[in-house]
Amino acid sequence: MKWEHAIKDYQLYLKIERGLSDNSIENYTRDVKKLLVYLNDNDITISPIVISSETIKQFVYEIAKELNARSQSRIISGLRSFFSYLVFEDYRKDNPLELIEAPKIGRKLPDTLSEEEIDTLISAIDLSKPEGERNRAMLETLYGCGLRVSELINLKISDLFFEEGFIKVTGKGDKQRFVPIVDSTQKYITIYRNQIRNHMAIQNGFEDTLFLNRRGKQLTRAMIFTIVKQLAEHVGLKKKISPHIFRHSFATHLLQNDADLRSIQLMLGHESITTTEVYVHVDKSHLTKVVEKYHPRK
Template sequence: MKWQHALKDYQLYLKIERGLSQNSIDSYSTDIQKLIAFLEENNINSSPISVTSEVVQQFIYETAKHVNARSQSRMISGLRSFFNYLVFEDYRKKNPLELIESPKIGRKLPDTLSEDEIDKLINAIDLSTPQGERNRAILETLYGCGLRVSELVNLKLSDLFFDEGFIKVTGKGDKQRFVPIVAVTQKYINIYRKEVRNHINIQAGFEDTLFLNRRGKQLTRAMIFTIIKQLAEKVGLKKNISPHTFRHSFATHLLQNNADLRSIQLMLGHESITTTEIYVHLDKGHLADVVEKYHPRK
């Protein structure tokens, strides 16, 4: 079995059987392609079936010189998943990463913004331009609905159910969920639609896409990052923020205002409650207050 054949089979498995998004599939594939490149550069003639634990360990050791522990851990996890697939399909007897341990890393807590910082960023938007109205609607939607950036750029007009107070969001693995949308977010989306979007020459294929660029096409993920970075520089915000920061802030502020984890999990589209539990670690003072207020033996 050749490497590229094994990789294509694995990609198909990730897409069809595990229902992963293309971004996740690309991430897994990158780790395998790096291993393939390493074998070629070092003239190691090993197939996916014959490659040994020693060779894989050598590759990880060399790669570790150039990446941090978190990236190394993610790479090992990706390779382990690939070889587990080969074992499952009876191409191999054992996983060469069976005895290779991932580096120990602390759990990284997400960066968040305060309500004042979010207000400063939104208030810094230049509303004298059509792009300003669009960007305000984008930030209000990111924060108001806790969306991933990929979910935001793929949001459709047909996903908006304002009369019912919800939007339909397509998340990882094309899983769909309904997320509540508050009146203020609805208001800014409607302003953008009426005053900006209705006056754009929309290109074929993007008629149902909510957020568009000046040329009438779907915004890229990179463009959303750029909008936020420029606003952060404008207000002198020293934090390293991204679109995901608004999602983290959404969840953290809900928790601080006594929302339950299960509701936050559903709104964020987390498959496991353990993913949502990271927000519990953000505000231990708040949790202490909750115990003080609600515990029967306080």
């Protein structure tokens, strides 16, 4: 089996069996392609079916000279997944990454904003401009519902179930979930729809897209990043900020107010509770509250 063939089959598996997005598939296969580049650069001709652990160890040793521990760990994890697929399909009997340990890295904790910082950012939006009402509604939705940027820009009018108090969100791998939406966020979306969006010339194909640019088309991820960055600069916020920080703040603030991890996991759309557990590390005071409230010897 040639590498190109193996990578193509792996991509199909990730798309069809795992239901991953194109971006996720590209990230998974990028690490395999780096190994292939290394083999080609060193005139090593060997099939993915028979490549040995020793050869991969040498590759890992070479990348360690240039990459930090986190990047090394990601590449090793990506390769381990690829070879696990080959074992699963009976192309190989063993995974050559089994005995290769990833470097120890600390868990990266997400950046968050305080409630006051979020209020300051949203209050700085210029509502005298038509896009101001849209931007306020978008940031309120990012924070109020804990959405990813991709989920925000793909949100449809038909996904709004305000009477029931929910919105339908399409997340990674086209997996859908229902997320509660509070009255204040509903109010800002309704203002935007009635006062701004209803008066726009909407392009064909975007009639159901909620948040639109000035040309009546879907916003891009880059535009959301720009809006948030400019607001942070305007108010003099020194933190490293991106739209994702609203999602992290959503989860952290829920935890601070005694929401349980399982509920937060469902609202964020995390497949594994271990992904959600990172917020416990952000706010350790939650653990103290739990013990004080529930332990018999409190």
